[in-house]
Amino acid sequence: MPRVIHFEIHADDPERAAKFYTDAFGWKIEKWEGPVEYWLVMTGEEGQPGIDGGIRRRANQGATWNSIDVRSVDEFVQKIVASGGKLVSPKTAIPGVGYMAYCADTEGNVFGIMETDTSAR
Numbered sequence: 001m002p003r004v005i006h007f008e009i010h011a012d013d014p015e016r017a018a019k020f021y022t023d024a025f026g027w028k029i030e031k032w033e034g035p036v037e038y039w040l041v042m043t044g045e046e047g048q049p050g051i052d053g054g055i056r057r058r059a060n061q062g063a064t065w066n067s068i069d070v071r072s073v074d075e076f077v078q079k080i081v082a083s084g085g086k087l088v089s090p091k092t093a094i095p096g097v098g099y100m101a102y103c104a105d106t107e108g109n110v111f112g113i114m115e116t117d118t119s120a121r
Contacts (some may be wrong), residue, residue, distance in 0.1 A: 004051055005051060006051060006052065006053050006054070007041075007051060007052075007053035007054075007066050008053055008054050008055070008056055009021070009041070009053065009054070009055045009056075009066070009105070009107070009109055010055075010056060010057070010058040010059070010107070010109065011055055011056070011057065011058055011105075011106075011107040011109070012057075012058050012107055012108075013106070013107065014037065014039055014055045014056065014057055015039075016084075016106050016107070017039075017055050017105060017106060017107050017109075018031075018039050018041075018055055019083075019106075020083050020084055020085060020105050020106045020107075021041065021055075021105070023079070023082075023083040023084075024076070024079045024080050024082075024083040024085060025043070025068065025076075025079075027041055027042060027043050028041075028042040029041050029042070029055065032054075036056075037056065037057055038054055038055070038056050039054060039055040039056075040052070040054055041053045041054055041055060050069075058107070066111045066112070067100075067111065067112035067113070067114050068111060068112065068113050068114070069113075069114055069115075069116070070113045070114065070115055071115065072115055073091045073099045073100070073101050073113055073114075073115045074091065076113050077091070077101055077103065077113070080103045080105075080113075083106075084105075084106045085103050085104055085105050085106060086103060086104045087101065087102075087103055088102040088103055088104050088110055089101060089102035093120040093121055094120060095120060095121050096118055096120065097116070097117075097118070097120060098114055098115045098116040098117040098118070098120050099114070099115045099117060099120055100112055100113070100114050100115075101113050
């Protein structure tokens, strides 16, 4: 079955976006030395599940939807806000699955954060 293997975040200011995601989630982000302006995003260490991606300069307006697995929605909402992001939709229980909240990064991109907890009601 086809699966997602790479994500892209579009940003008005890619360096600001890179700082936000590094500060909020600890991702490793490096500017690519290729012929186009692009930042490579590594979201885990060798052997960890997940996908890596990139940050590029926004060509036009549009939503970017990604969901990020976190150990605690409450903890990461605090980190996101402290890093310059915003809470868009508060923590909501998804019964039998966990908790979800939606936030916006410094570029206005909305993304979800998901805490797995099968006891959520």
